[in-house]
Amino acid sequence: MKIAFFGGIYNNYLALQxxxxxxxxxxxxxMFCLGxxxxxxxxxxxxxxxxxxxxxxxxxxxxxxxxxxxxxxCQCGYTDPRDNWFAQISYNYTYANTxxxxxxxxxxxxxxxxxxxxxxxxxxxxxxxxxxxxxxxESTTSTHFLERLVTDAVADVVLGTHSGIHWxxxxxxxxxxxxxxxxxxxxxxGRTNVWYAxxxxxxxxxxxxxxxxxxxxxxxxxxxxxxxxxxxxxxAEMRAEKLPDEFVNSILNGWWTTCLEVLPGKERRxxxx
Numbered sequence: 027m028k029i030a031f032f033g034g035i036y037n038n039y040l041a042l043q044x045x046x047x048x049x050x051x052x053x054x055x056x057m058f059c060l061g062x063x064x065x066x067x068x069x070x071x072x073x074x075x076x077x078x079x080x081x082x083x084x085x086x087x088x089x090x091x092x093x094x095x096x097x098x099x100c101q102c103g104y105t106d107p108r109d110n111w112f113a114q115i116s117y118n119y120t121y122a123n124t125x126x127x128x129x130x131x132x133x134x135x136x137x138x139x140x141x142x143x144x145x146x147x148x149x150x151x152x153x154x155x156x157x158x159x160x161x162x163x164e165s166t167t168s169t170h171f172l173e174r175l176v177t178d179a180v181a182d183v184v185l186g187t188h189s190g191i192h193w194x195x196x197x198x199x200x201x202x203x204x205x206x207x208x209x210x211x212x213x214x215x216g217r218t219n220v221w222y223a224x225x226x227x228x229x230x231x232x233x234x235x236x237x238x239x240x241x242x243x244x245x246x247x248x249x250x251x252x253x254x255x256x257x258x259x260x261x262a263e264m265r266a267e268k269l270p271d272e273f274v275n276s277i278l279n280g281w282w283t284t285c286l287e288v289l290p291g292k293e294r295r296x297x298x299x
Contacts, residue, residue, distance in 0.1 A: 027143050030054040031150070031223045033187030034087065036210020037067030037120060041220050042076050044255035044280035045209055052251075054224060058139065060187040063099065063132065064066040064120035065113075066210050067260060069269040069279075074128050086135035087152040087188070090107055093121050094133030099166025105160040106287035113285070115270060133266060140181070144227045146246060149181035153188040162186065162205065164193035165292035172203045183225070190214075190285075191293060192221045192250050212280040214289075214297040219252045 030049035035042050049057055059082050063144040064070045077084060086094070088101040104110050124132075137158060139150040153160035155175060162172075172195055178182050183202045189213070192207030207213065207221030226247040261277045272283045281298040282289075289297075 027056070027227045028052070029143070029225050029227075030053045030057045031185055031206040031225065032057065032059045032082070032208045032209050033222065034062035034089075034190065034208035034210045035059065035067070035073055036062060036065040036108060036208065037070045037073060038074060038210045038220070038255075038260060039067075039072035039258050040070060040257075041209040041253065042073060043257045045220075045222050045253055046076060046080050046082075048251065048253060049222070049224065052224060057082045058150055059084040060150055060185065060206060061085040061135070062089045062187065062208075062210070063087070064089050064093060064124060065116045066269075066273055068263040068269065069130060070124040073299075074131070083139060084154075085134065085139055085150050086137050086158070089117070089120070090132040090135055090290050091137075092117065093124055093129055093156065094131075094135070096129070096194055098146050101159050102285075103153075103161060104285065104288055109285050109287050112270065112272065116273070119267070119269065128243055131173050144245065145239060146227055147180065149179050149184045151184065151186050153186055155179040155181075158190065161288060162203075163189060163290050164191070164195075164205075165288045167195075169195060169197065173197055173201075176201050185223070189288075192223065194201075194248055200246075202246060202248065207250065209253070211282075214280070214282040214293075216252045216280045216298070217252075218257045218278070218280050219254050222251050222253060224249045224251060239294050 063073050092100050102113050150157045190208045194204035206223035209220050229245045229247045257277050261274045264274045
């Protein structure tokens with residue numbers, strides 16, 4: 027079975043639409059979203075019809091929990107005042123522009139999704155199996171910690187998102203932890219594309235030259251897919267909605283100018299700021 031996994035959408039309905047089309051072209055059998063449907067981008071309510079029409083099952087992210095339960099902030103997990111200031115602008119906009127019906131639907135989403143395919147036990151979460159808004163970074167998350175996390179989760183493959191940068195780690199006994207990336211904004215690398223992941227439980231992926239990496243865990247093939255979409259249109263719509271220039275510039279040039287303080291040193295040094 028081939029399965030597509032989309033990380034934080036952040037209201038980027040244009041990237042979600044492109045990802046769905048790309049995943050269908052690649053012959054996926056199922057599609058999942060790992061949460062944070064809102065934030066950052068414009069027109070929140072344009073995301074939901076795409077999810078429903080294509081039967082995409084969704085994990086509840088911290089954003090979805092907050093909006094669905096009418097909380098005051100996004101529970102994003104930032105500690106820096108500047109990051110929290112921008113996060114509040116994003117949250118207030120998303121909350122105000124999400125319909126009551128869609129807010130209610132977000133409140134019903136599960137905090138995790140479990141399923142089994144070809145004897146492989148999957149656990150889908152947002153941040154980590156133990157905490158929705160936990161940041162797990164490639165440079166600071168030890169293999170020993172991940173071994174314990176996946177063992178406690180009673181799973182063979184654990185997939186999350188939240189931090190916004192894709193990475194994977196092969197573990198003992200052919201197990202795997204991966205961050206599938208996000209569709210909502212670029213990865214602070216100066217490129218405008220976004221990322222999602224496809225897993226082939228038969229280990230027979232396309233092996234595309236444009237894929238970021240391939241990783242085997244038993245019979246599982248994980249492929250990170252770089253995705254281009256109409257980012258200039260998204261930026262124009264963000265400007266029309268009077269969202270911060272800092273958000274718009276990240277879409278146009280691929281560099282983060284907000285939510286930087288949460289980055290560990292190694293990940294931050296890859297960026298411009």
